[in-house]
Amino acid sequence: MKNILFWLYVVLSVLLIGFGYIYWQSTVSARQTSQTDMKTITFKDKALQDIYRQNKEMNITVLSTPYQVSDDDQSLVQMLRDQYPALRIKEQMIKTASDKIDVDKIKDTEPDIVLLDALTLNDFTEKIPAEAHNKQLAQIIDDLTSDHIEVRTIGTRPSTDQAFKRYQIEEEDYFKDSKTYYAQSKKWPKAELADSYDSQTELLTARGLDSWYSHITDYLFKK
Structure with missing residues (x-):
């Protein structure tokens, strides 16, 4: 025993x-x-890097649109989550015009930074005049920054549509002196543009999604 x-x-x-x-x-x-x-993870922007270093984390709220989704249901936000798991990334999908956005709902997510799609395609599709679009976008940015939330506004991808090109140029000119607005339209190779999105649905192809992801991460992070 x-x-x-x-x-x-x-x-x-x-x-x-x-x-x-x-x-x-x-x-x-x-x-x-x-x-x-x-x-x-190192942000190019000193203000963002200081937040990340001080808090040991980063709460990011992405205001995305259906046009950041590919035709096989892959999305920009999911790619960011997959590649940067240490960042706390929340998403608010905006399917309406910019004047329908509830800024308080964005603030409720308690973000350190808001990555704001410029909503160019949303407002263009909803036939919002370019001037009204630009003023509304600026108002959203002001409402967020007034609560000490860092905002980085990402201009959308280019298009072969001439009317949209003019609309986008007005937006880029309006924000040309902004240090927190990023225009990516001229960074897309013209030869690849037709293969980057579906002109009927405006959804990205796999190539277009990779391009969008590459431009945004090049803008935000040191590599």
Whole structure:
């Protein structure tokens, strides 16, 4: 009987030591992963980097549109989440014109930064005049920054539609002196534009989604 109890004690001791080692190893691994994420994410913008360094995290709310989704249901936000898991990324999908946006709902997400799609395609599709679009977009930005929320506005991708081109140029001219507005339209190769989105649905192709993701991450992060 004593021998059985002895060996039972030995087996339990070995199991406890083994489980303890596994737990310690997983904890160390998680800490190392977290530290690696902190080291590898560097924002180009000093204001954003200071927030990230001070808080040890970053809450990002992305105001996206259906036009940032590809024809096979992949999205810009999901790509950002996959590639930057250390960032806390929330999404608000905007399917309406810019004047229908409830800024308080954006603030309720408690963001450190709002990545705001310029909503150019939304307003153009809804036949909002360019001047009204620009003023409404500026008002949204002002409402957010007045609450000390960092806002980075991302101009949309270019189009082969001439009327939309003029609309987009007016927007880019309106915000040309803004330090937080990023115009990506001229960065898309003209030769690839027709293959970057579906002109009927305006949805991105896989190539277009990759291009949009590349331009935004080049704007935000040091690599």
